[in-house]
Structure formats: C-alpha cells, structure tokens
Amino acid sequence: MGTSVGTAAETSRRPSFALVPRLRSRAVAVVGILLLALVAFWLVENAVHDIRQFALVSLNGITNGSIYALVAIGYTLVYGILELINFAHGDVFSWGAMITYSVAISWLGASGHSGIALFGILAVGLVCAALFCATLNMAVERVAYRRLRNAPRLAPLITAIGMSFVLSNLIAVVYGFNYVSSEPLLPRGALFTIGGQAYGWDKLIVLLITVPTLVSLMIVVKRTRWGKAMRATAQNRDAARLMGIDVDRAIAFAFGLGGALAGIGGFVYLVYFTQGRFDLGFRIGLFAFTAAVLGGIGNILGAALGGYLIGFIENYNSGLTWHAPGPSWTESLVFILLILILVFRPHGLLGESLSTRS
Amino acid sequence: MSMRKLGSILLLAGATAVLATAAASAGPLSGKRIAGLPNTCSKPVGHGKYVIASDFPLQGSLRPLSVQMVEAVKLELKKMHYKIGKYSVQFVSCDDSTAAKGSWDPQTCTNNANSYKSVTNLLGVIGTYNSGCAEIIAPIINRAPGGGIPMVSPANTYVGLTKKSGVAGEPQKYFPTGKRNYARVAVPDNFQGAADALYLKHRHIKRVYVLNDAEAYGLGIANNFVRAAKKLGLTVLGNSKWDASQPNYQSLYQGIASKHPQAIFLAGIVSNNGGQLIKDKVSVLGNNTKVLLLASDGFNDSATPKDAGNSAAGMFITIGGSDPNKLSNPTGRAFVKAFRKAYHVKHLEAYTAYAGQALLVLAHAINKSDGSRLSIDKHLFKQKFPKGIIGSFKIDSSGDPSLGGVTVDVVKHGNIKAVTTVNPPLSLAKAALG
Amino acid sequence: MTANGGQPLLELEDVQVFYGAIHALKGVSLRVDDGQIVTLIGANGAGKSTTLRTISGLLRPRTGSMRFDGKDIVRASSQRIVRFGIAQAPEGRQLFSRMTVLENLEMGAFQRSDRREIAADLDRVYELFPRLAERQAQKAGTLSGGEQQMCAIGRALLARPRLLMLDEPSMGLSPNLVDRIFEVIADINRQGTTVLLVEQNAARALEIADRGYVLETGRVTLADSAAALRSNERVRASYLGES
Secondary structure, X not given: OOOOOOHHHHOOOOOOOOOOOHHHHHHHXXXXXXXXXXXXXXXHHHHHHOHHHHHHHHHHHHHHHHHHHHHHHHXXXXXXXXXXXXXXXXXXXXXXXXXXXXXXXXXXXXXXXXXXXXXXXXXXXXXHHHHHHHHHHHHHHHHHHHHHOOOOOHHHHXXXXXXXXXXXXXXXXXXXXXXXXOOOOOOOOEEEEEOOEEEEHHHHHHHHHHHHHHHHHHHHHHHOHHHHHHHHHHHOHHHHHHOOOOHHHHHHHHHHHHHHHHHHHHHHHHHHHOEEOOOHHHHHHHHXXXXXXXXXXXXXXXXXXXXXXXXXXXXXXXXXXXXXXXXXXXXXXXXXXXXXXXXXXXXXXXXXXXXXXX | OOHHHHHHHHHHHHHHHXXXXXXXXXXXXXXXXXXXXXXXXXXXXXXXXEEEEEEEOOOOOOHHHHHHHHHHHHHHHHHOOOEEOOEEEEEEEEEOEEOOOOEEOHHHHHHHHHHHHHOOOXXXXXXXXXXXXXXXXXXHHHOOOOOOOOEEEOOOOOHHHOOOOOOOOOOHHHOOOOOOOEEEOOOOHHHHHHHHHHHHHHOOOOEEEEEEOOOHHHHHHHHHHHHHHHHOOOEEEEEEEOOOOOOOOHHHHHHHHOOOOOEEEEEOOOOOOHHHHHHHHHHHHOOOOOOEEEEOHHHOOOHHHHHHHHHHOOOEEEEEEOOHHHOOOHHHHHHHHHHHHHHOOOOOOOOHHHHHHHHXXXXXXXXXXXXXXXXXXXXXXXXXXXXXOOXXXXXXXXXXXXXXXXXXXXXXXXXXXXXXXXXXXXXXXXXXXX | OOOOOOXXXXXXXXXXXXXXXXXXXXXXXXXXEOOOEEEEEEOOOOOHHHHHHHXXXXXXXXXXXXXXXXXXXXXXXXXXXXXHOEEEXXXXXXXXXXXXXXXXXXXXXXXXXXXHHHHHHXXXXXXXXXXXXXXXXXXXXXXXXXXXXXXXXXXXXXXXOOEEEEEOOOOOXXXXXXXHHHHHHHHHHHOOOEEEEEEOOHHHHHHHOXXXXXXXXXEEEEEEEHHHHHHOHHHHHHOOOOO
C-alpha cells in the first residue's frame, strides 16, 4: 500500500491510462488517424479561408501557450518526483501575478514609466515574483507535504486541494475579491502588421521572457548538480540516498524550481493581460495540469508542448472563422483532446513507457 | 455496505447537520435574528410582527449598487416609521452572493428562497438584482404555504420573468401555483435592446457585432438587440459568446475584425471578465471612437471603468430607466435629496431610486390588501403611481412597469455619466421580444 | 585478532532494526577490518540486505552501535555516511533507468567535487568494465542485466569508497558473468578498497572473502574466517549445497 519508506517512488512511475486492449489497437489507430486528418483538414481549410487571420491567431496561441507551458512544468516536476498532483500550484501562479502587481505597479509605479526605467521596474517585479513563488512553493512542500510523504497517496492529494483553497483565499484576504487591473505596461506598438492587424511588441516580449526561461530550465534540469539530483530522486529515491543525495533538498529544489516558473508565469500574465484576481489560478492551473498530462506527466518537454497545444486550441477555437465551435467550447475541446490522447497514447505525447524497474 | 460503515456514515451526517444548524443559528446578535432566516440575512431593523426582506448580491463588484438599494428600502421604511398601514414591520437584508464568486450564487439563492418559505409573517421580498437569481427564487417562494410571497424587483430586466420570451414555459414556469406573485419596476430588456439598437442608428452605425456572456440575461438582451437592430435595418455581423474564464480575447476580436464592424455591443455582466473584454476590444479593434463600444446595463457598474481602465473611455453603457441623479419629477427629486442627506453620498447608483420605488409598490399593495399574502399578490398588479419616485407609471397585469425610457451613459475620466435618454417606440420593443 | 590482523573499519554491535512491528535484525554484531573482503551469507529474509541498508543509513537501528573508522554513524544521515566513505551497490541494481550510463556513474560521485579525480575514477571504471564505456550514452534502463550490474558497481566505485558494500552482485547473471564479477571484486579489493559482500552464492563468496558471517532470521549465528566457514559442517550443509 505504499506505506513503507520510499516505496512511493519505487512503485510504477507513470499512471497507465490504457483503456484499450491491444487486440483493437489497429482499429483505434485508424480512428485516431482519421481524427487527426479531420483536425488537419479544418486547420488547412481555415488557413486557406483567411491566411492572415490564421497567422494572427496562431501567434496569439504561441503567446498564451507559453504561459500555460511555464505553469505546466511545475505540475510535471512535482509529479515526477513525488507522484503528487500539486493542486496548489495554480494558486502559486496567482500569487506570482499579484506580487507582480504589488511590486511593479503599486510600489514602483510601473505605469508612470517607460524605457529603461520601466524595464528596470519590470525586471525587479519578475525577480520578486519568481523568488516569492519559489519560496512559497517550497514552504507549501515543507509545511503540508513533507510529513505526509510516506502516508497513503490520498492524504497528500487532499492536503494539496486544501492548500489550493488556503492560497487563493489568502489572495482574497490581501487583495480582495475583485480584479486588480492596470493600464498596458508593455509597449503595444506594432512590430509588423498582418492584414491591417498589428502584432505588438508586447507579444514578442512575452516570448522573449518565456522561451529563454523554458530553455534555461531544461538546462538546469539536464546539466546542473541539483538538476541531476532531482531527476535521480524522481527515478529512484532510495538509490538517490545511496548516492549521498539529500532527497529532502532535491524535492525542495523541484518545488522551488516549479514555483519560480509559476512566479514568472504570473508575472507575464499580469504585465501582458494587465489584470489579476484571486481565482486566476483555477482555470490556468486546470489547463496547465491538463497540458502536463497531455505531454506525458513527468516529462518536462512534454509539459511545455502540452502548454503550447492548449494555447493553440484556445485561440484557434475563438479566433478562426471557418466552422470554429466558438469560445464557449474551449474547455470541452481541451478535455476531449485529453481523453483522446489518453486513449491513443496512454503515456502522453512524449511520455516514455520505459519501465524504471531494472 | 456493512452495517458498521452505514452507521458511521449516518453518525457523520448527523454531526454535520448539527454543526450546520449551529453555524446557521450563530452569527452576530443571534438572539435578535428572525427564526428561519439563514445567516446570509442581517439582523432586523425596526419593530413589528411582520417582516420584509431584501435580497441582493452584497459581495463582489456589485456591492456598492446593492448597498445603496438596501439603504433606499430602509429610507422609505423609516419614512413610514416601519408601519405599512396597520402592519408594523421589521426589515432584514439578505445576501445572495458569495465572496468567492464575487457575484450572485445559485445555491445561495436557493437557500435564501427556501428559508423565506419558512417565515410565515414575511410580507414580501424586495429583490433580486440578477434575473438569474430571480428565476430561482420566484418559483420556490411562489409555493410558500399561505400563498406566494410577494416579490418586487428594482433591477430584474430579463423579459421572460413576466412575459413570453421565446424560451419554453416562460413565464408560467416561474409561477407553479398558477397565481403570480412577482412584479418589477425595472425596465425590461426588450426596451433596452430596442433602445440600444435605436441609439446606434442615431449614431449612423450600420454594421454591428454582438458578444454575449451566455447567461440568461446576456443572451436575452443580445437577442432583443439583434431583433430590434434588424428591424431598424442594421447589419448584425454576428452574435457570439465570450467565455468568462478565458484569459484574453485577442483572437476573438481578430476574428471579428475581419468583418469590419463599426460597433460592438456587449450583452452581459462586467463580472464575467468584462474588464479584459473591453481592454482587448481596444487593443485589437482600436479605441471607442474608432469602433463604437456599447454595453448593456450589466456593465453599468463602477467595476467597468475600474477593471478596464483607460480602455473604457468613451464606451457607452445603457441602463433601463432614468438616471437617478437626474430625476426631474418632484417625488424623485425629493427622494434623491433625502437619500444624499441620509447617507452622505453624492452619486446615486443606477438602481437606488428603483429600490425605493419597489418598496413603495409592495407597500401600496400591502395597504390595499386584507393582510394575507394572496391578497397582497393580487394587488401587486394594475397599480398606478402618478407621483412615483421614478415618474408617473403603472404596473401592468403581468407585473411590468409602463415606463420604457432607457438612459445612455458614457464612461469619461473613470466615471459613468448620463448622456441622453432614448424612448424606444412600443412597437420596436415588441419587435425586440420576437 | 582477525585473519589479516588489520584495523577495524566498520563495527556493528547488537544492532536491532524494526520494519514497523516486524523485528528484522535482532541484535547483529559484526566487524569489517580495513583491506578485507567480508561476506554475509544466509537464506532469503535472514536480514542481509537489511543490514546493508542500515549501515547506509536508509534504516535506523532502534538500539545498538555502529562505528565506521572510529566514528559513531548510528545517527548519521545517508549522505554523511557516503561522505565518510561507505558506498553501496544495492540489491536489484537500482539504477536511474531514464538517465544515461554516464549520468548514473556521475551520480555515484555526487558528494565529490574533485573533478580531475572523478575523471580518473571514471576511466578506472571503464577499464574494469569496457562495456560501460561503449554504452555510456545509452539509457541505463536499456542495458542487459550484466551491464546493469557493472553500472551499479561502477556507480558505487565513483564515490571512491573506503568500504564498498555489494548486495547480491551475481544475482541473475550468466556463469561467465558471475566469474567476471567475482574477479572484479577481488581486483577492487586488491587495489585497496574494503568490501562487504552479501551473496546467495556462498561458495563463491567464501572463496574470495577473508571472513564471513552467517545470518539466520536476524541474528549472526556463525562468525569465522572464510577458510574455517568453508569447512564448517553446518555451513557446508546449509549454504554450500553439500550434504
């Protein structure tokens, strides 16, 4: 029952959502290919129908998707190492947005500045949000999850849901229930125009923040001492101990890293969308978690890919004009996609089915 | 299931029930609370055997509006010394919102309605603000023992609450006993939709795109508007939903931009992420002079300029009825003066005067009745108010007011200010009904 | 004194360990002298792996003392124990299967910062196990059983331990590979590393060991030089498969 020391990490790594027996796999594959073809046809038809619109909406998808990607990685890192769905992660993201508001807008008055001064203020805001959220996420782990590490799986899961409420309600206590809102912070001048519609600098800036963040995260996880320690702990906690790795620290590192990404995500959300509220993390968190599962939970590149995928779905669905179901269907479409992926690729898009047992 | 397991579940359920009851009966000054009402209701003011309750969303962005409505009701009751004819009354203010949602909450509306049913000397309810909440409360209190509890709303504008709207079963489904107990003083949405279309025509707009928030109110007024606009010869480029939980709407507007609208009409409420909706409208389609932005009264809320910031500048927001700050009739002027003095405020929110009027409609019916709820219900309809706060009007046989004026406001320097009043012809309002 | 007459490197005295309510070690005392190969033999569930896990700090003894090089290690964390110089190639290899062979070996040196020395040790491991050099970029989970065992031993060696603990290194390997593994163990020992070896294959273990302990249901029932144990009637009957 996973109650003895370390067994949580030793038991099968990835949830297997295999719903389809192997016998029918060929039929399933055919259906899958047909569905893919249908979606591809719809996209191509839309592109032909109005190529400019298609391009604009795709660019929006990349922008929004990169925010989902940042948050999704936090879910995947923690799941990878503890097999815990950290429900509080979306709310850590909300805190990132609110701290950005406090630091950059309330205290440093970003709205009244431009140029280098604005850049400086935003940089301070970014660093504060990242540090705050890293600390917050590590504190959540220390306070709520660590002592439950050897408890039955349900206990930390329920605690995670509880922490989610605690964090979002704390935002409400500090900032109230209404939106905090600001005037545009990022320069919105047109970088180029497509069919009279501007692609603003703000969208490029979002990518200039998120993409290097994603890349450096991968480098940290792949190359650094604690990045490797984290991966080792995720794969085999006891063996990691035998290597002399302080697994508590490796786990805290995963939470800190995920928290920092959520903080950067919150920062980007606030400066790009210019508003935030206590319940921000609910939908973003739900989509980001879905992104992590889509990509193959535990797989960092997969989580990023899932995030972009959801960004595209959301924007294609609300922005394309040829037979798009429309924005009220976005959530349904995202979860239909999730179900389909779990049927056709139970380990997610990039999840490895390679067993960790040797 | 084993008996032991069943037993422990029952025990747990019992304990929960005890705790819930304890929690419900606690709260401030529990000794004075009116038995049967939940702790979403305030302690009563005034003294008397009978009770009048108000039901508004007291939390979230609508709080300023709701607080003034409650105060307006209190002001009128105070003037009467809490005596309506021979009936002395106490007043309680109930909340149909939750802090977490920041707006009305269906479960809270249901709970409130069920608790009203249990208060036998409740003479009437002033409320609700949101039509969606009224749709829940009206049929529940219609079946109260001792006759449907009279309900007068200062702000429900959804057509289907009183008249056929095109939705199956409306309005009968809100009155399951077959005897109506609901009236309102707010101008129904078909008048507003018609006025909105008429106003755009006045401004030489020919191509308009409609966005609605997919709730009963938003969808209803969007449809009213579309019908009236078509009747007036405007081209409606589309009527689509916006998803309140979406982080932004740039793609949505980019899709709309390819249709080259001259105006956007927003049908819904601002708390459904309206701030972002307005910001993205401006960032994609340009400012509100370039492409006109008109919104229904769900945006007539101080949250609109606050959440949307400079992007709200120059947008128009309509509201059924007259601007309370500009009431020209003597009764209205006196009300505004008294209200400002009593509560030390300058600006009256959109429905403050209507709340005072709603109480008077209920009081008038109580006065003429024999004291039973059924009798009050009967007298709600076909009343005449030649000197009402909101002007001279009648309540028709379905509970609607005869006043159809719609105020057009503009957002300027972060405030919502009245520009003009539009009086849509009755024929256009009927056409808007479909 | 013991056969080689060296200094005691590791000493366990009356170590008792519980898994929840299960009394797994009921007072184990043993001693490993510097430079020796000591083997623990015993049936399945006798407590051999539990002893190694306890020495590595994965389990905490309830009572008893453990000293390594004169220092008390009963309360030491597993990372301190590695730093003191105890490394283990655990039962079932326990590789990081989604990391490459090279990354696995590097994890063995996690506590070390002497880059040059690590590189030298890596070369030494590749010399011992040329197959690992060929497969260094391959995911450890894709290796064969023998290669995995080599990787696990190599990983432990990269900690540059004074005491190398091996838990069932020959399990599941072909006879050829078993020979190779035992050669390597003897080789490692010759180069100066003390070895504590847990083996089911008691005959082979006693061949290369200086000293042996027989564990039965959580207790040490026999302790003697390897040569003496090889000729002990009880050991021959129960563990060497001779009757």
